[in-house]
Amino acid sequence: MRMYHVVEIEEIHEEAKDVRTFLFRDSSEPKPGQFYMIWLPGVDEFPMSISHIGEVKGFTVKKIGAGTARMHELREGDKLWIRGPYGRGFEIIPGRALVVGGGSGMATLAPLIEMLPNADIVIAARTRDELLFLERFRERKPWIATDDGSLGFKGFATQLAENLLQDREYDVIYTCGPEPMMLAMVNLARKYSVGIQASLERYMKCGIGICDSCSINGYRVCVDGPVFHAEELFSMTELGKVRRAPSGRKEVMR
Amino acid sequence: MRMYHVVEIEEIHEEAKDVRTFLFRDSSEPKPGQFYMIWLPGVDEFPMSISHIGEVKGFTVKKIGAGTARMHELREGDKLWIRGPYGRGFEIIPGRALVVGGGSGMATLAPLIEMLPNADIVIAARTRDELLFLERFRERKPWIATDDGSLGFKGFATQLAENLLQDREYDVIYTCGPEPMMLAMVNLARKYSVGIQASLERYMKCGIGICDSCSINGYRVCVDGPVFHAEELFSMTELGKVRRAPSGRKEVMR
Amino acid sequence: MLEIELNGIRFRNPLILASGILDESGETMLRVARAGAGGIVTKSIGMKERAGYENPVVYELPDSQGLLNAIGLANPGIANYGEEMRIAKGGGVPIIGSIFGSTPEEFAFLARRMEEYGADAIELNLSCPHAKGYGMEVGVDKELVEEIVGEVKKSVRIPVWAKLTPNTHDIVGIAKSVEKADALVLINTVRGMAIDVDARVPVLSNRFGGLSGPCIKPIGVRAVYEVRAEMEKPIVGVGGITTGRDALEYIMAGANAVQIGTAVYLRGLEVFSLIAKEMEEWMERNGVESIDEIVGAAQRR
Amino acid sequence: MLEIELNGIRFRNPLILASGILDESGETMLRVARAGAGGIVTKSIGMKERAGYENPVVYELPDSQGLLNAIGLANPGIANYGEEMRIAKGGGVPIIGSIFGSTPEEFAFLARRMEEYGADAIELNLSCPHAKGYGMEVGVDKELVEEIVGEVKKSVRIPVWAKLTPNTHDIVGIAKSVEKADALVLINTVRGMAIDVDARVPVLSNRFGGLSGPCIKPIGVRAVYEVRAEMEKPIVGVGGITTGRDALEYIMAGANAVQIGTAVYLRGLEVFSLIAKEMEEWMERNGVESIDEIVGAAQRR
Numbered sequence A, B: 001m002r003m004y005h006v007v008e009i010e011e012i013h014e015e016a017k018d019v020r021t022f023l024f025r026d027s028s029e030p031k032p033g034q035f036y037m038i039w040l041p042g043v044d045e046f047p048m049s050i051s052h053i054g055e056v057k058g059f060t061v062k063k064i065g066a067g068t069a070r071m072h073e074l075r076e077g078d079k080l081w082i083r084g085p086y087g088r089g090f091e092i093i094p095g096r097a098l099v100v101g102g103g104s105g106m107a108t109l110a111p112l113i114e115m116l117p118n119a120d121i122v123i124a125a126r127t128r129d130e131l132l133f134l135e136r137f138r139e140r141k142p143w144i145a146t147d148d149g150s151l152g153f154k155g156f157a158t159q160l161a162e163n164l165l166q167d168r169e170y171d172v173i174y175t176c177g178p179e180p181m182m183l184a185m186v187n188l189a190r191k192y193s194v195g196i197q198a199s200l201e202r203y204m205k206c207g208i209g210i211c212d213s214c215s216i217n218g219y220r221v222c223v224d225g226p227v228f229h230a231e232e233l234f235s236m237t238e239l240g241k242v243r244r245a246p247s248g249r250k251e252v253m254r
Numbered sequence C, D: 001m002l003e004i005e006l007n008g009i010r011f012r013n014p015l016i017l018a019s020g021i022l023d024e025s026g027e028t029m030l031r032v033a034r035a036g037a038g039g040i041v042t043k044s045i046g047m048k049e050r051a052g053y054e055n056p057v058v059y060e061l062p063d064s065q066g067l068l069n070a071i072g073l074a075n076p077g078i079a080n081y082g083e084e085m086r087i088a089k090g091g092g093v094p095i096i097g098s099i100f101g102s103t104p105e106e107f108a109f110l111a112r113r114m115e116e117y118g119a120d121a122i123e124l125n126l127s128c129p130h131a132k133g134y135g136m137e138v139g140v141d142k143e144l145v146e147e148i149v150g151e152v153k154k155s156v157r158i159p160v161w162a163k164l165t166p167n168t169h170d171i172v173g174i175a176k177s178v179e180k181a182d183a184l185v186l187i188n189t190v191r192g193m194a195i196d197v198d199a200r201v202p203v204l205s206n207r208f209g210g211l212s213g214p215c216i217k218p219i220g221v222r223a224v225y226e227v228r229a230e231m232e233k234p235i236v237g238v239g240g241i242t243t244g245r246d247a248l249e250y251i252m253a254g255a256n257a258v259q260i261g262t263a264v265y266l267r268g269l270e271v272f273s274l275i276a277k278e279m280e281e282w283m284e285r286n287g288v289e290s291i292d293e294i295v296g297a298a299q300r301r
């Protein structure tokens, strides 16, 4: 399933501010953490994690630029051209798990959470409107953090996570979110000697491991990742600090 | 198994005047009547029927020109580049069978004969030295015909065959040999209302059904044949009469 | 639904047998017509009988990517071709007579004979060896091809198609130099070679050969698209077409009809009816009622 | 057994990473070196930072036949490339700096900077767009490429490799026009296109792209064979090499070393050590002790 296959959007759900889920059916068999390249012909092509797995699949897309804005204009019955699933997804480790999702990072983590019925969950965002999948995981009683305190813990996901790490024994942390947050989570994992898997996002062109545009310290996010494990993450001097522009030029993050 | 595979000649047997068998092993699975294209790098490439089937396979080659002469110079341990098996082989029909082989046509029929323990066999040639596989089929008590009477029946294979057809009931005739002989056998089959399968030989270039050089009345010998059945043979106005030069020009046979 | 008209000739479908594949003998062409081809291009016929190159003349690439061939313009010669044409015409589909020569006069002579034999159109095979250059083809010499097309156009009344070689950096320039042709056929085979590592020699007796089949499809689609972007003339697309989608891809690039060669090997003689069915299915699903609606649909101008 | 020397540079094996594949960042090149490549060509670097074309920039052909790409010469610009070179050099294998420009002077400037950055040789990417012509490449203009090579040769002391485009009818003529180069690299990608039938548009945002991978191997082998038949100069073969046999095929055609691009995708980063092992196995079985013994073995003169 490497070439484009065309799927029809069956349902569109409003998830949060500027975030929509597009549900479709196809026969590909993604694992949590894997992604697809979505092509909107004549517009753009960009990577998206799978946010719903099973017969009905989904992408949960935050509107941030021209491409995602055009995707938000699509209606039920419209088509998507997708190739994938690509990359290495999450590896489920036996034991007690903490899942920490920041912003639209929850899209990537959602299908993993469904496969980890006993995991503790932290859902974080800048503000209440941006919290993703509160409803979907209501019964799982997620911990909630907002930067502005508009819901749940007031502060960063990492602060809330550190509280949990102090109180409880975890075997592994799964995380996805803004890179500085993931870097902080990696540091926490080291501090508390807990395993960690983080799903990274980098600018992608080919999605199949040849163009080098998504590379971080020699790791290709598109095929070696997007999910990386503790030792790899510890070795990444660029994590949360340096990224590459579409030209390949290094630039300091935000 | 369409590309060249290289096989090593394990044994070479002298079969008759100017006729040698080259035995080799490979993993292809030919049926009686199928053929291979044999490439002698730097020399020539030509079609050859499989004459021995099983783990150890063989080609039985009559020296008639530059290419086959070079093949006769090969020694045990030398290599052959072959592609195949190609074409439609014999279809084994239940019932009483008569097999009629003329000259090197016996090479094509030999593996079929081994699968038909009750068939009657006619081995024919111009003269005693050219009779093929007398030893191989000794226990099968073949009928023998030579044009010059140097062994067995004096006369054409077709005359001997007609005698047999008058005496016995056959369900099917299998034949391979010079085209005029096969044409006569086709006429006999019609006369005596017996089924017939004949394996034809035409000038071949591609061996895979695209170049049209082996065609006879719109049938491609390399893929539609080389084995043809009664109705097809009856419809071939060119059989035994007209063939095509390597240029594609029609020419009258001998 | 698939019916088209090209240079005033009606084709029941736009799937034409390409030159050089199963089109040497009249009866084989008859069979191809019965198998569903919309039209047939004959093998390229020259002034004199030619046996072509020694075997091996065909090499198959792995994984059904295509073929490499060096048949060497084997043909019975124009004098011997009348009978084959007569038989082929019995198939009821247009027969396009392909010819090759080394001078404009030869091309013109051959075209007249083909017209006499009843050809519905002439296809000029401009990928024949050029007198001048090492491995060069007639078809890269703009002045020469312009002259050939001019001579032939003066000599016959039936439409003249110019078949171009892809072995050039300037397919558009060459297409423009044969503007007098009634249609352009794009593309002939791509110059290639295969070496057998164990034998340590090139496989084809001629060493070099022409690449055909799926592996050249992106080259053919590109050529059609580039030429269509600059010219209105009818285009017949050829190169690697194996499925209905492949045919549609060429048509959307700008082809009015297509030719099928190597796929006859890959999918058998049924390939014409299979592709026709695949095209019809796609057209029905997508509400397209005729080929003309989608010719050049992918052009962005 | 696989060790070679080319222009006085030692390569532990003749399997060099081709330009444009995993060679933008220093650390990725380091990783490729550790994975077993005998040498590395950097991504083609130009005067200024370029983001390249919009996505999609890569299209995968069916059945592992290859890729179509239109990255659009994305690169961080020569000024930003020193640090990447410094890191890449840590891999202990020769680093060849690939450059592209639009004038001989630009090429010369870029070559000097690459030399300062520690490049072991320069590779001139002559497949960049030509100022003059529709879809034409710098590399088909014999006078221009002769001048480029001349300028660059005057500007640096390290060897200069000229990488030629296959999109021409006259690869031998072009090769002769860059005679001053220390080695020839054959071939760059073949111009192609893919259209998505359902979307009815070309897939690549640039519409046209370069074809690479197994489907172009017969074209590359032919180019190497043709040039080797006429010239003694070292040749680096590239185009579709995926297995040890493919590499041997290029070497027997006349290549002294080879480059590997698309196969990194098809077989992973292990492709270098896999191909090296396949070559060694064949060489042992066939009593061949060094690559030099079989360079051009398939030439029939």
Ligand SMILES: Cc1cc2nc3c(=O)[nH]c(=O)nc-3n(C[C@H](O)[C@H](O)[C@H](O)COP(=O)(O)OP(=O)(O)OC[C@H]3O[C@@H](n4cnc5c(N)ncnc54)[C@H](O)[C@@H]3O)c2cc1C
Residues within 6 Å of the ligand: A035, A044, A045, A046, A047, A048, A049, A050, A051, A059, A060, A061, A062, A063, A064, A065, A066, A067, A068, A069, A104, A107, A108, A200, A201, A202, A203, A204, A205, A226, D055
């Ligand atoms: C593996 C992976 C999984 C992702 N999963 C999701 C997801 O589930 N939900 C979601 O909302 N977003 C996800 N993203 C991010 C998503 O790809 C970008 O939001 C999208 O590409 C923005 O496109 P645009 O045209 O709207 O933005 P633009 O205006 O083009 O750019 C805005 C920003 O988006 C990012 N971006 C743009 N193009 C790309 C690209 N080709 N590759 C990577 N980043 C790009 C860059 O940071 C850029 O600065 C994922 C990214 C990656 C790499």
Ligand SMILES: Cc1cc2nc3c(=O)[nH]c(=O)nc-3n(C[C@H](O)[C@H](O)[C@H](O)COP(=O)(O)OP(=O)(O)OC[C@H]3O[C@@H](n4cnc5c(N)ncnc54)[C@H](O)[C@@H]3O)c2cc1C
Residues within 6 Å of the ligand: B035, B044, B045, B046, B047, B048, B049, B050, B051, B060, B061, B062, B063, B064, B065, B066, B067, B068, B069, B104, B107, B108, B200, B201, B202, B203, B204, B205, B226, C055
């Ligand atoms: C399907 C098939 C099966 C065959 N099986 C056998 C077999 O089992 N044993 C055997 O001895 N012979 C067999 N032949 C015949 C064999 O192919 C020819 O004897 C051989 O090609 C002669 O080659 P040459 O170079 O020695 O002769 P040349 O000197 O090149 O030609 C002599 C004659 O051989 C025939 N011939 C030459 N080249 C070809 C060709 N490419 N295709 C067909 N015929 C050719 C022609 O009649 C020609 O006039 C078979 C032929 C076919 C078509």
Ligand SMILES: Cc1cc2nc3c(=O)[nH]c(=O)nc-3n(C[C@H](O)[C@H](O)[C@H](O)COP(=O)(O)O)c2cc1C
Residues within 6 Å of the ligand: B210, B211, C018, C019, C020, C021, C043, C044, C067, C069, C071, C073, C098, C125, C163, C187, C188, C189, C211, C212, C213, C214, C216, C238, C239, C240, C241, C259, C260, C261, C262, C263
């Ligand atoms: C065996 C073979 C013989 C060919 N002979 C001719 C020919 O005589 N004249 C010609 O114009 N093209 C000839 N061609 C080229 C085809 O007509 C066609 O242009 C090419 O094969 C690409 O189409 P395909 O990929 O569908 O085969 C030949 C091709 C093959 C494979």
Ligand SMILES: Cc1cc2nc3c(=O)[nH]c(=O)nc-3n(C[C@H](O)[C@H](O)[C@H](O)COP(=O)(O)O)c2cc1C
Residues within 6 Å of the ligand: A210, A211, D018, D019, D020, D021, D043, D044, D067, D069, D071, D073, D098, D125, D163, D187, D188, D189, D211, D212, D213, D214, D216, D238, D239, D240, D241, D259, D260, D261, D262, D263
């Ligand atoms: C994604 C991609 C990017 C490429 N970028 C460049 C480049 O920047 N400069 C260059 O000279 N060649 C470039 N090429 C061409 C390759 O170096 C090589 O010549 C071609 O791909 C054929 O080799 P392959 O079949 O092994 O890939 C690129 C090829 C690909 C697939």
Ligand code: FES
Residues within 6 Å of the ligand: A203, A204, A205, A206, A207, A208, A209, A210, A211, A212, A213, A214, A215, A220, A221, A222, A223
């Ligand atoms: S996106 Fe091209 S290597 Fe990852």
Ligand code: FES
Residues within 6 Å of the ligand: B203, B204, B205, B206, B207, B208, B209, B210, B211, B212, B213, B214, B215, B220, B221, B222, B223
């Ligand atoms: S040998 Fe080519 S069609 Fe039979």
